[in-house]
Amino acid sequence: MTQSSKPDPRHALVTGGASGFGLAIAQSLLAQGAYVAIADIDAARLQEATRSLDSANVLPLKLDVTSVDSVRAAVESCKSRFGCLDTLVNSAGVIHIAPLAEISERDWDRVLDVDLKGVFLCCQAAAPFLCESGRGRIVNIGSDASKLGCGMIVSYCAAKFGVVGLTKALAAELATYQVTVNCVCPVGVSTTGMGQDVLSWKMRKVGAKLQDILAATTAGIPLQRNATTEDIVNAAMFLLAERSSFLTGVALDVDGGLLSTMPMPGAAK
Numbered sequence: 507m508t509q510s511s512k513p514d515p516r517h518a519l520v521t522g523g524a525s526g527f528g529l530a531i532a533q534s535l536l537a538q539g540a541y542v543a544i545a546d547i548d549a550a551r552l553q554e555a556t557r558s559l560d561s562a563n564v565l566p567l568k569l570d571v572t573s574v575d576s577v578r579a580a581v582e583s584c585k586s587r588f589g590c591l592d593t594l595v596n597s598a599g600v601i602h603i604a605p606l607a608e609i610s611e612r613d614w615d616r617v618l619d620v621d622l623k624g625v626f627l628c629c630q631a632a633a634p635f636l637c638e639s640g641r642g643r644i645v646n647i648g649s650d651a652s653k654l655g656c657g658m659i660v661s662y663c664a665a666k667f668g669v670v671g672l673t674k675a676l677a678a679e680l681a682t683y684q685v686t687v688n689c690v691c692p693v694g695v696s697t698t699g700m701g702q703d704v705l706s707w708k709m710r711k712v713g714a715k716l717q718d719i720l721a722a723t724t725a726g727i728p729l730q731r732n733a734t735t736e737d738i739v740n741a742a743m744f745l746l747a748e749r750s751s752f753l754t755g756v757a758l759d760v761d762g763g764l765l766s767t768m769p770m771p772g773a774a775k
């Protein structure tokens with residue numbers, strides 16, 4: 507802590523930081539005075555995101571989370587630019603939507619490699635520095651598909667269930683170093699890159715209009731509205747906050763009650 511008892515700024519690596527939740531979390535961290543590496547495979551998006559963040563505290567990094575060399579290089583870049591690394595947000599992700607019979611081995615491997623192996627590689631490479639900091643934080647972005655089986659996204663579900671298991675196992679292993687490891691499990695948000703892809707797929711599949719698809723999604727959420735990026739960022743920032751130092755191994759649903767509630771059986775209108 508500094509003399510004013512304001513928490514020391516965080517030094518963060520955010521994967522998938524050029525878009526969607528990753529970019530929005532990076533923005534919130536920067537607003538708190540953090541130093542933030544936004545790391546992403548998409549160079550064009552990375553350039554645009556860096557321009558939009560417009561901060562001297564941003565370090566843009568080209569990263570492929572499926573490559574151990576690329577991950578190690580990104581972590582080393584953070585260490586040499588920031589002097590330390592105390593925060594890791596794993597938001598990089600891809601989805602593949604198809605029925606079981608049409609999933610190729612390549613499709614399966616790609617989703618598992620990015621969404622699960624990528625989280626493992628980043629956690630493994632960052633862990634020594636997070637442990638050294640004495641205040642390490644890892645937040646992984648899971649999904650409602652981390653907890654419920656969902657058809658047409660079999661590989662994504664398998665990977666995202668794995669992310670929760672990985673989160674809890676790492677929480678156990680890193681606890682003695684005061685590193686907390688948690689997971690945010692969002693329901694669908696249609697405005698991010700992935701959200702737009704899913705929405706387009708649904709519109710093609712059902713042949714319905716955008717408003718009708720969104721209304722149908724809202725109707726399935728107990729709180730009767732769709733999630734926003736801000737909802738997800740709020741949960742991630744809560745888990746990253748100094749005051750959350752006693753929370754670890756949590757997989758927090760951000761889903762308007764979808765996974766935790768149901769109408770009384772036989773009594774729903």
Ligand SMILES: NC(=O)c1ccc[n+]([C@@H]2O[C@H](COP(=O)([O-])OP(=O)(O)OC[C@H]3O[C@@H](n4cnc5c(N)ncnc54)[C@H](O)[C@@H]3O)[C@@H](O)[C@H]2O)c1
Pocket residue numbers: 521522523524525526527528545546547548551569570571572596597598599600620624647648649650691692693694695696698699700701
């Ligand atoms: N949007 C949703 O509805 C939703 C719901 C639940 C969970 N999620 C999860 O949230 C996370 C962020 O997704 P988003 O919705 O912001 O989508 P997004 O497409 O806007 O962001 C994902 C980012 O990951 C990057 N990426 C993909 N492969 C990569 C790789 N190999 N190495 C590094 N970066 C890579 C992409 O370039 C992109 O910038 C993902 O893990 C996703 O599974 C999204």
